[in-house]
Amino acid sequence: HDALTILLQGNWSGNYSGGTSPGKWNGSVAILQQWGKDMSKPVKYAQCWVYAGVTCTVLRCLGIPARVITNFNSAHDTDGNLSVDVYYDESGKALDESSDSIWNFHVWNEVYFVRKDLGAAYDGWQALDATPQEKSAGMFRCGPASVKAIKEGEVKLKFDGPFVFAEMNADTISWIQHSNGETEVMRCEFGTVGKFMSTKALGSNAREDVTAKYKYEDGSKMERQVFAKAFNILQGRVSCLTRGGSAAADTSRCSLSNTTVTPKSKISGVFKDNEAILYGEDINLTLSLKNLCTDQAKNITVNICASSTLYTRRVMHEILKGTFSVTLD
Secondary structure, three states, rough: OOHHHHEEOOOOOOOOOOOOOHHHHHEEEEEEEHHHHHHOOEEEEEHHHHHHHHHHHHHHHHOOOOEEEEEEEEEEOOOOOOOOEEEEOOOOEEOOOOOEEEEEEEEEEEEEOOOOOOOOHOOHHHEEEOOOEEEEEOOEEEEEEHHHHOOOOOOOOOHHHHHHHHHHHHHEEEEEEOOOOOOOEEEEEEOOOOOEEEEEEOOOOEEEEOHHHHHHOOHHHHHHHHHHHHHHHHOOOOOOOOOOOOOHHHHHHHHHHOOOOOOOOOOEEEEOOOOOOOOOOOOOOEEEEEEEEOOOOOOEEEEEEEEEEEEOOOEEEEEEEEEEEEEEE
């Protein structure tokens, strides 16, 4: 792009020297004023909430109805297979084997207008994402995608439907990579992304939940039917998974029939908070394990690995690693 068109420069490195940390901005006015003084340089720095806030301001100045949307547990599906693939080694350490991720939250815009290119059924709110994440037709852009089309799984409609649909609908597939290099599906989950989708309520600072505008209730018959519809539309032009050869068929079963491709687990485990989790304080957790095979005791080895991450789920530092053995009656 011509440098004159670049208003904001993104930065997710944690080093914001030479600019302002994205978390320090508290409005669009200062950003637009700074850019107005020298349009040859982008304002430093932005992340998704800054991009969305400035975009909302500009659109409203142009007389176009717009609002900001926050999606919690937001999937970033880079390969268009409607799944987020995460990999772990045998000790439980997260591996950098996939560019897919689930962000703690992501922020975009909705813009209200007529879709003459799609038909009157798709008029209304359109999802528009100003954060440069993936290229669309050679450019970093995303949308506008009809919110009505996204809810009904019409991912073939313009623009960037598959990526937007995946942000709140993708299945999560956890893989274990064995020491011999082979990979195996550990778990397949649905309903883990697209939570508490929010915007500011009209006339107040209250949170308005818009999740039902984008998707049917997680786990409901309609939600699974819409997912299957979108999945089948995309299956004609993308491979389901790129690892393991036969994984595509397995993952389609996992996604569409709510079953995993691995045997039913014989052990369950869940972490429980022993006390309130406070920012900057230690975390006190208990791991509760249960033997699901009531007819025999089981001797197991437990590998625990914990790391600190950014809101983009980028792993920063390993903070805990341990192994112990236990007998479950």
